[in-house]
Amino acid sequence: MNPDLGAEIVSLSLQHLRLVGITIAIAAALALPGAVLLARRPGGRRWVLGFTNIAQTVPSLALFGFLLPFIGIGEHTAILALTLYALLPILRNTLTGILGVDAAVRESAMAMGMTPRQILWQVELPLAVPSIVAGLRIATVTTIGTATIAAFIGAGGLGVFLVRGIAMMDKQALLAGALPAAAMALIADEGLEWIERKLSPA
């Protein structure tokens, strides 16, 4: 392996991580408060989950294609599309976690005179943590994979190797893109699983 390739792997990996990091940060910033709001509103829940479900079913390459005419080529388009995909797992898992809190626990919290805010922060969210982290984990791992497609719209990342490898029938380029992405996904999966275990309420 020539040193240029090594350097390129590092720089594209970092770019890839950047895409994933920004995506997950935005998706979490939207989905976590969103789930908290939706937990209190069964009516809105159907609409929002429906929308995120639909967003999820659109093939990613097609979604990039749809967005291109509106916001053009580049990183922000990729991040927008990736964020749409990452929303659902985080939203759904957080909701499941909050709604999954034992009714008797919630009822006694209310009956003991806890305010809705205290119930949220001291009871519901701590008990939902494993589920929330599981959602972040799914979102992160899928985003690492999906982000390789971002290269098709000029957003860089490890997908650059894949685009090149496919175009030039270059196995080495394909591996240079696929292996680091796979490693990244595995590490993220393991790491977040560890955090999930650590944060689980006793």
Next chain:
Amino acid sequence: MYHENCSPVSSILEIRDVCCALGGRPILRHINLTVEEGETVVLLGRSGSGKTTLLKTVNGLVPVSSGEIRFEGRAAGQWDAVAMRRRMGYVIQDAGLFPHWTVEANIGLVPRLEKWEPARVAARVEALFETVGLPPAEFRHRYPRQLSGGQRQRVGIARALGADPPLLLFDEPFASLDPITRYELQRQFLDLRHTVRKTALFVTHDVREALLLGSRIALLDDGALELVATPGEFLAAKTPQARAFLATLEDSGRPN
């Protein structure tokens, strides 16, 4: 007739002509019941008779459709719901302990919500361990899932007693316990009544429990109060539901 607001003796809890309908279905019909300081009023009834709903209207978990509930001389509407609930202990069937908190943290819940000094909370929790008969050293750091059903219920009672509330609400607290543990806790409830002299509203479908624990028994049938009587009077009562409940006493234990 006295003016509404100057009843000579102020009862701790007054339920006045309370009706409650959920989803258009009447659950409670014109309930009138007064609970005086120090007594244990048992709400006895079959499943679906409205006894749990009545209990939950008292702490505002279920809103009333009409009528009024007065606690410590003030109408429920004049109370801040959170402040009012902190003056009413609440114990339910499966205790509803917070699974992510230790026993110690669970028991100290209301004092901490009331912003007591940490040292005072710790002393209170220590005392409550004694009150419900659990050795603090052994149980302090355990989590609810590490307890037996009876121990969980003791912790639930200790938590309800937390900030020394004037009224305790019990919703079939012993229903899911084995008979021996249930009997132990019933005895302990009686002892507790002597030592802490609490006023309690206690829901059960077990007529034996009602006779054992109640200073008075309020019998509910299909959302209406059929009878309010002392255990002695209840044993001689002739109303249909009372007779039906008493019949279960006569039959049980008879050798085949």
